[in-house]
Amino acid sequence: MSETKALITPPGADKVLARKRPAAPARSARQRVGRVLLYVMLIAAAIAMLIPFFWMVMSSLKDANSVFSVPIRWLPDVFVWQNYVEIWQESGLLTWIKNTLILSVGVTLLQVTTGSFAAYGFSRIRFPGRDALFLLYIATIAVPWQSYMIPQFIMLSNAGLANTLWSILLLQAFGAFGVFLMKQFYETVPEELSEAARLDGLSEYGIWARIMLPLSVPAIASLSLLTFVNTWNDFLGPLIYLRDPSLWTMQLGLNNFVSSLYDVNFGVLFAGLVISVVPIAIVFLLGQRYFVEGIATSGLKG
Known part of the structure; x- marks a missing residue:
């Protein structure tokens, strides 16, 4: 069986295959890095799109003087749930x-x-x-x-x-x-x-x-x-x-x-x-x- 394999395999083929084998892990490593970078970009884009909605929701729970305060306060000091009651009553x-x-x-x-x-x-x-x-x-x-x-x-x-x-x-x-x-x-x-x-x-x-x-x-x-x-x-x-x-x-x-x-x-x-x-x-x-x-x-x- 070994003699048959030796006849089929050309001389030096084992060395060529040995040199090619490490390429697969390297390629898979590049794919993982590319996938991680893609996820990071998608997460960053999602955060950039959701920030205005988050600010809108938080602003709906602030008092009138805190909405456009400088510097920006992302979270209200006191949650004013009365705003939702007033919008129903006044409009x-x-x-x-x-x-x-x-x-x-x-x-x-x-x-x-x-x-x-x-x-x-x-x-x-x-x-x-x-x-x-x-x-x-x-x-x-x-x-x-x-x-x-x-x-x-x-x-x-x-x-x-x-x-x-x-x-x-x-x-x-x-x-x-x-x-x-x-x-x-x-x-x-x-x-x-x-x-x-x-x-x-x-x-x-x-x-x-x-x-x-x-x-x-x-x-x-x-x-x-x-x-x-x-x-x-x-x-x-x-x-x-x-x-x-x-x-x-x-x-x-x-x-x-x-x-x-x-x-x-x-x-x-x-x-x-x-x-x-x-x-x-x-x-x-x-x-x-x-x-x-x-x-x-x-x-x-x-």
Whole structure:
């Protein structure tokens, strides 16, 4: 056996292999160092992003004179929990939250429905000019809303929808980004499923509702999360269309709460800001896994 091995192995091969063996530990050591540096950079970036939120939460528990003290005091000397009671008592916070939830949930449902339905037509139904129409529709993403918000306001005012929640719902019921996101996902679904459903007598509406939607949960979650957060944080739309205080959203209400006070208690204001961030944080934490899956695996594929 040893003679056979000696015949197979060329002369000097053992020395070459001996020189190459130490390279693997060195390479693995470099990988560990690179991984540690990557983790350090990610932790530093996470801390840099979380510091403003930490300061906001701590400021909501300070008295009015301690929020902008110099030097900065990260932790309050006395935790003023009364700030959260005062923001509820001195403002229409409950009304603002209700209106913002109505708009955020309503716009999210509308954009998911219209975006997924239009995306199905662009990805599965063939008609003349389909690709050109899709590119033209997606190109509207590059057009800033400020360039056509005045004609929109005139149209909705003439329709009697200004100063109503319906104006915001109709403005944001359709979104080109949602169509693009859902279409990119639908194109990853095998078309044989649609063909088999058509042979079984299922209509296009049935294919969309019973096949495509159940398979596109990650993309729907991504679109829902992005739409909900954007609508919740929207300030310019409610500022233009909602003049009645009973229709104000969180962002508009907090802005007017500050401007209506002669001596602003920033501790109370930051308490309101913390309350406004909590729903977004909850939604993001619940949908984070689906959001990452929808974006990374299919949502932005070309």
